[in-house]
Amino acid sequence: MDGSFHSLDWPRVATADPPLLAGFECGRLHWNGHDLLHSTGHLPDGRMQHHHATAMAEGATGARDGLSWRHDIVARVQAVPAGFPVIWDMAHFDLPRRPAQHAVACSMALPDGAWAIAVNEPSVGRRVAGVVRSRAVEAAVKMMTTAAMLPRRPRFATCDPFHHLHPEVFRATDRLVATGLIEMVGVNYYPHHAIEPLHHVLRVVADRWRLPVMITETGWHQGLPAAHRRFPHIHDRWGWLAHVRAEVERSGVPVAGICWYPWLDMPDWGDPNRGRWPCGWPGRQA
Numbered sequence: 078m079d080g081s082f083h084s085l086d087w088p089r090v091a092t093a094d095p096p097l098l099a100g101f102e103c104g105r106l107h108w109n110g111h112d113l114l115h116s117t118g119h120l121p122d123g124r125m126q127h128h129h130a131t132a133m134a135e136g137a138t139g140a141r142d143g144l145s146w147r148h149d150i151v152a153r154v155q156a157v158p159a160g161f162p163v164i165w166d167m168a169h170f171d172l173p174r175r176p177a178q179h180a181v182a183c184s185m186a187l188p189d190g191a192w193a194i195a196v197n198e199p200s201v202g203r204r205v206a207g208v209v210r211s212r213a214v215e216a217a218v219k220m221m222t223t224a225a226m227l228p229r230r231p232r233f234a235t236c237d238p239f240h241h242l243h244p245e246v247f248r249a250t251d252r253l254v255a256t257g258l259i260e261m262v263g264v265n266y267y268p269h270h271a272i273e274p275l276h277h278v279l280r281v282v283a284d285r286w287r288l289p290v291m292i293t294e295t296g297w298h299q300g301l302p303a304a305h306r307r308f309p310h311i312h313d314r315w316g317w318l319a320h321v322r323a324e325v326e327r328s329g330v331p332v333a334g335i336c337w338y339p340w341l342d343m344p345d346w347g348d349p350n351r352g353r354w355p356c357g358w359p360g361r362q363a
Contacts, residue, residue, distance in 0.1 A: 095325060096139070099132035099358065100294060100338030103143025104170035104197070106346055107207030114148060116349040117341050121149065121156040128363055129158050132340060135360045139163060141194075141293065141336050144183045146173035154186045162192070164234060164293075164336075169197040170206045172216050180220035184227050193231035194293070195220040198265065199249045200237050214252050221258045236263035236293040241272035242281055254286050261333060262286050263293030268317060269303035275324035283330045290330055294338035295321055299355040314359035 102113040118124040119142075132140060142157075143166040144150045157163055165187065173179035183193065198206070199213035206213060224230045235250050253259050264282055266275055283290050297317035298304055304311070311317050318337070325332045341362050342353035 094322070095292070095332045096334050097137045098139045098141055098164070098334050098336035099129070099135075099137040099340040100141040100296075100336045101128065101143070101341065102169075102339045102343060103145060103166060105145065105147065106170060106205075109347065111344075111346060111349060112145075112147070113344065114143070114145065116344040119341070121152040124363060125153070125156045126158070128341065129156075129161055131361060131363050132358075133158065133161060135358065137340075139334070140340075141166065141338070143167075143169045143197075144186070145169065145171060146179045146182075147171070150182050151186045154188075164192040164194060165231070166194045166197045166236070167220055168195065168216065170201075172196070172206075172208060172213065176216045176219045177223040180223040181227065183220075184224045184230050187229075187231050189229060191231045192234055192261070193224075194234050194236045194263065195253075197236050198238060199253075200246065210249060214249050217253060218256055221253070221256060225258055232260045233258050234261040234263050234291065234293070235259055236265060238265045238267075238270065239278045239282060240266060240270040242278065247285065250286070254288070259286075259288065261289045261291055263291050265294035265338075266292060266321075267295060267304075268297060268308050268311065269301050271307055275321060276328040279325065279328040279330040279332065283328075289333050291333040292321065292325070292335045294336055296338050296356050297359075314356075318359065
């Protein structure tokens with residue numbers, strides 16, 4: 078299995094030291110209309126370019142970002158610094174009304190060789206995304222199969238939580254991989270939800286699908302009781318990053334990258350005016 082992430086000069090990676098990606102919140106919450114691109118200022122006419130430049134200065138070799146159907150897709154792609162590869166979510170907790178049309182618009186805006194995730198976390202269901210898993214998966218399949226018919230199409234990855242290994246957690250990724258269009262499997266893993274150790278998760282995921290693996294989301298929410306209870310030896314965000322890197326090495330899986338998510342301290346989902354949660358990159362964020 079080739080674990081390197083070939084796209085836009087993304088570096089070949091060593092098992093023990095995968096490259097860092099900066100993950101930018103790009104979703105819209107269905108229950109209150111909170112658009113995180115607005116509340117973080119991560120917009121082409123806002124602080125998006127500055128956010129990417131700061132991430133590069135902090136050592137990130139790429140990013141995860143989003144192409145919401147509610148925003149100017151072309152402007153978002155063009156706001157990325159030259160030579161800074163991005164994995165683009167076509168939908169992040171906010172399915173487009175016309176998935177096929179949105180997939181065409183995204184594919185035509187992206188540079189050759191770009192990576193995309195059709196639907197972020199299709200397994201999370203109605204609670205967060207406002208749609209059941211089956212609908213999210215079918216929207217992802219529709220967008221990928223539509224893009225596959227275009228002369229210029231992105232390379233597709235998946236992105237779903239793997240905090241335990243009950244058979245249910247595999248269903249969405251199984252369906253997407255079965256299309257034959259997936260080239261990399263993404264593992265989202267957070268300390269406050271973790272049940273299985275990360276090294277075991279990575280090994281099982283790699284063995285199940287025999288595709289390159291990336292940690293598409295991980296991070297540490299300072300002060301979150303569940304995280305401190307499950308990992309009492311971790312005291313801060315730097316400690317969690319060191320733990321993740323150690324687990325990657327222990328797994329023996331050639332992980333293609335570690336995406337710190339979110340890169341920016343996240344505005345309170347219920348009310349952005351209440352402040353931000355301490356969960357962003359432990360270094361300079363913006």
